[in-house]
Amino acid sequence: MNIENTKAQMRKGVLEFCILSILSDGDAYPTEIIERMKMARLVVVEGTLYPLLTRLKNMDLLSYRWEESTSGPPRKYYRLTETGTAFLRELEATWDQLVASVEQVTHKSHPTALDAAVPFNPQPAPAPEPGQQPNNHTSTNDNTETL
Amino acid sequence: MNIENTKAQMRKGVLEFCILSILSDGDAYPTEIIERMKMARLVVVEGTLYPLLTRLKNMDLLSYRWEESTSGPPRKYYRLTETGTAFLRELEATWDQLVASVEQVTHKSHPTALDAAVPFNPQPAPAPEPGQQPNNHTSTNDNTETL
DNA sequence: ATAGGTACTATGCAACACATAGTACTAAAG
DNA sequence: CTTTAGTACTATGTGTTGCATAGTACCTAT
Numbered sequence: 555m556n557i558e559n560t561k562a563q564m565r566k567g568v569l570e571f572c573i574l575s576i577l578s579d580g581d582a583y584p585t586e587i588i589e590r591m592k593m594a595r596l597v598v599v600e601g602t603l604y605p606l607l608t609r610l611k612n613m614d615l616l617s618y619r620w621e622e623s624t625s626g627p628p629r630k631y632y633r634l635t636e637t638g639t640a641f642l643r644e645l646e647a648t649w650d651q652l653v654a655s656v657e658q659v660t661h662k663s664h665p666t667a668l669d670a671a672v673p674f675n676p677q678p679a680p681a682p683e684p685g686q687q688p689n690n691h692t693s694t695n696d697n698t699e700t701l
Numbered sequence: 702m703n704i705e706n707t708k709a710q711m712r713k714g715v716l717e718f719c720i721l722s723i724l725s726d727g728d729a730y731p732t733e734i735i736e737r738m739k740m741a742r743l744v745v746v747e748g749t750l751y752p753l754l755t756r757l758k759n760m761d762l763l764s765y766r767w768e769e770s771t772s773g774p775p776r777k778y779y780r781l782t783e784t785g786t787a788f789l790r791e792l793e794a795t796w797d798q799l800v801a802s803v804e805q806v807t808h809k810s811h812p813t814a815l816d817a818a819v820p821f822n823p824q825p826a827p828a829p830e831p832g833q834q835p836n837n838h839t840s841t842n843d844n845t846e847t848l
Numbered sequence: 849a850t851a852g853g854t855a856c857t858a859t860g861c862a863a864c865a866c867a868t869a870g871t872a873c874t875a876a877a878g
Numbered sequence: 879c880t881t882t883a884g885t886a887c888t889a890t891g892t893g894t895t896g897c898a899t900a901g902t903a904c905c906t907a908t
Contacts, residue, residue, distance in 0.1 A: 557791045563714025563864065564799055566895055567707045575807040585855075594805035595798065602896050604856065609895090626854040627904035644704045646807070651742065652711055653800055658741035660722040660793070709865050710895065716865080732886070749865050751887065756864090773885040774873035 569598060569606060571645040574615065574638055583621075583629040607632060615641055716745060716753060718792040721762065721785055730768075730776040754779060762788055 576590050584603055591598050610616045615638035623629050723737050731750055738745050757763045762785035770776050
């Protein structure tokens with residue numbers, strides 16, 4: 555019911571893909587990554603990004619170096635490793651597959667094989683046999699299944 | 702590093718959208734939903750689907766009724782409520798936005814405004830000022846930040 | 849010295865996909 | 879009749895990650 559929660563759930567696993575992709579363009583430090591993603595209307599907060607970068611680094615997908623800044627404290631520039639580059643390709647394939655699957659499920663894009671194979675009746679036309687259980691009442695919020 | 706785990710994370714929040722969408726086509730019982738999604742290469746397991754259906758029902762997005770089966774035990778047919786239909790529209794918008802955002806981040810689809818606004822240098826060209834900290838060594842797995 | 853801005857670290861929580869174990873119902877087989 | 883197999887659903891615990899929150903550290907300006 556909470557669309558914001560669902561939005562957060564949908565982002566799980568996706569941010570990793572986005573970060574690796576950004577870094578495939580070249581080194582960056584966290585604030586740049588945040589800005590880059592905000593541009594694409596993917597707002598990431600620090601509590602998410604820093605632990606995520608650390609995890610990716612611990613998995614050898616990223617490396618980093620410290621660099622002095624002329625306008626504040628030093629910055630931690632991250633860079634994609636070769637392992638990270640390879641993993642990014644896998645992520646891309648995984649994401650593309652997911653998008654295709656969701657597209658297929660939600661937009662009925664392939665009515666041919668899908669309709670033919672699915673044992674699916676849009677409306678169960680036959681009423682239940684009279685005199686048998688369960689009693690066919692549509693329970694909206696009624697959890698007492700009469701069975 | 703584990704692509705299977707990332708795949709599972711990516712699915713979070715998405716399955717809800719798929720299920721509501723399937724039910725927008727008409728009533729269905731769990732096995733039908735599983736089959737429908739398997740057709741789209743979205744393999745969902747019972748331990749995921751049943752609790753999810755229950756959650757959606759508890760949120761008034763679904764209703765259900767029992768129906769006798771001629772080939773086994775009775776089945777629980779789920780149906781989208783009006784609330785569910787409205788929420789499905791929100792989910793669709795949310796998903797589309799996410800896809801668009803990821804597309805933008807990962808494929809650099811908008812080089813104009815994106816490149817102009819992002820304080821992002823692909824390669825920090827200037828070497829760090831000599832004689833200053835931190836010592837600029839690229840730490841691959843070296844966690845001892847000399848700072 | 850203090851304040852403000854920037855950058856990073858640490859920690860706990862909620863939610864959900866998944867794995868696993870179990871119960872219940874029906875039809876077929878012995 | 880009982881047992882077996884297949885189908886359908888329920889219950890519960892775990893691991894992972896986005897998010898919220900609190901805190902530390904560094905640099906510059908006042």
